[in-house]
Amino acid sequence: MRILILGFPRSGTTILYKIFCEVLKDHVKLYEPFNDFVNLTDGFAIHDYMPIENNYHLLDPETRQTLVSNIWFEKFVQGKCKYGGDYEKVFTLLSKYENLLVKDIYIWPIVPEIRESLLKDWKIVVIYRDVKKIFEDLLKWYYQSQPWLNRRPIYLGKNGVMFYHPDIIWGLSLYYRQLFKKDPLKKMLPDKWLYGPGEILYLLVETYDKFIELMSPIADYEIIHDRLVQSPEYEIGKMFYELGIPVDTPVVKKVASLVKPL
Numbered sequence: 001m002r003i004l005i006l007g008f009p010r011s012g013t014t015i016l017y018k019i020f021c022e023v024l025k026d027h028v029k030l031y032e033p034f035n036d037f038v039n040l041t042d043g044f045a046i047h048d049y050m051p052i053e054n055n056y057h058l059l060d061p062e063t064r065q066t067l068v069s070n071i072w073f074e075k076f077v078q079g080k081c082k083y084g085g086d087y088e089k090v091f092t093l094l095s096k097y098e099n100l101l102v103k104d105i106y107i108w109p110i111v112p113e114i115r116e117s118l119l120k121d122w123k124i125v126v127i128y129r130d131v132k133k134i135f136e137d138l139l140k141w142y143y144q145s146q147p148w149l150n151r152r153p154i155y156l157g158k159n160g161v162m163f164y165h166p167d168i169i170w171g172l173s174l175y176y177r178q179l180f181k182k183d184p185l186k187k188m189l190p191d192k193w194l195y196g197p198g199e200i201l202y203l204l205v206e207t208y209d210k211f212i213e214l215m216s217p218i219a220d221y222e223i224i225h226d227r228l229v230q231s232p233e234y235e236i237g238k239m240f241y242e243l244g245i246p247v248d249t250p251v252v253k254k255v256a257s258l259v260k261p262l
Contacts, residue, residue, distance in 0.1 A: 002122040005103040010137040011129040012225040017103040027099040034106040036073040063093040129225035232256035
């Protein structure tokens with residue numbers, strides 16, 4: 001079985017990925033292959049300073065090389081490649097693996113257009129979370145990873161362009177402009193603008209609404225993060241039953257212990 005886990009940043013995709021990793025022992029597991037900022041090592045990835053199982057080293061040489069060469073994010077910002085890079089070739093190569101688990105937070109905008117052509121035999125699992133909680137957790141994560149910012153705006157360049165939480169605006173703006181067929185962020189910046197929490201939340205809500213609109217018709221299974229946290233054993237058991245994956249009760253109890261509030 002090939003499984004693709006999709007979700008928004010800070011929505012619980014990593015917890016879901018860890019649950020599947022514990023159950024699908026015979027699967028090749030890939031953690032965010034379209035995320036240029038995940039550091040790959042033999043057997044696991046380093047993301048948010050934590051090791052996460054990642055079987056990149058088990059892929060054949062051609063697939064490994066394709067993933068390595070598909071560093072698309074900066075090129076996309078510069079207008080030198082399309083969003084997601086050469087995602088058609090990546091998914092074509094990955095589809096050679098009968099038992100495969102992939103989790104990603106970047107690739108969802110283009111999944112609907114390749115669902116029938118490249119992902120027809122894949123099971124797509126989508127996790128949702130309250131958008132305001134995603135917003136709060138994004139800010140919390142940002143302050144923890146960028147303590148030097150000290151909650152103040154940053155001024156960049158001769159034109160006095162001012163950002164508030166620049167990394168968040170960068171990523172979400174890229175999502176937004178890809179979804180609505182606009183240019184990358186660098187070409188869209190005004191000479192002077194203040195990105196504050198209100199503007200970020202507005203952008204996030206618009207983008208998340210589009211995420212739900214795109215994911216609902218193509219998902220084989222949808223799960224709500226808050227329900228997973230409140231009733232992990234029930235939600236995990238139900239999910240694997242609906243996907244046709246046999247799991248014993250002791251295993252469900254074990255993996256349920258992995259679920260922690262974000």
